[in-house]
Amino acid sequence: MNKARIAVLAILTLLVINLCFVIFSNLVGMQAFPDYSPMVMTLFNVFLITLGLLSVWQLFTGIDGHAMRGKILLLLAVEFFLVYVAGITNIFPRSVAPMGQMLFTAEIFGAVLAVLLFASASWYMKAMSVPESV
Structure with a gap:
């Protein structure tokens, strides 16, 4: 297994x-979103769960040399980054209560990981295009 693949998987x-921690943990604090309809919040949660499931799918199916998987990884990295930055900057979802320190830390950590995933997926795609010497 090459280093780029190990970095991507890690x-x-x-x-x-981190996403599971943010979505399902009460440790990050319960936030109220009265400005949004239940349908909007349900769709947002479905999006987050789908993002997590696609990520798990990538982990379990492996990323063994398929160019499309590299592109999917780049897309996942961008989606993770946008979700975390939107939460950090209070763009979406806006809560009436201020964000707790634990949630803020988890979202910063997620945004940094998303940037690292983008960089490592790019590295992986570049390494994949160059055949390894035997």
């Missing part, structure tokens, strides 16, 4: 764990 694993 970072993606951390992103999935």
Whole structure:
């Protein structure tokens, strides 16, 4: 297994764990979103869960030399980054209560991991295009 693949898998694993922590943990604090309809929040949660499931799918199917998987990884990295930055900057979802320190830390960690995933997925795609010497 090459270093780029190991980096991608490790970072993606951390992103999935962090996302689960942010979505399902009461430790990050319960936020109220009265300005949004239940349908909007349900769709947002479905999006987050789908993002997590696609990431887990990438982990379990492996990323063994398929160019499309590299592109999917880049897309996942961008989506993770946008979700975390939107949360950090209070763009979406806006809560009436201020963001707790634990949630803020988890979202910063997720945004950094998303940037690292983008960089490592780019590295992986570049390494994949160059055949390894035997």
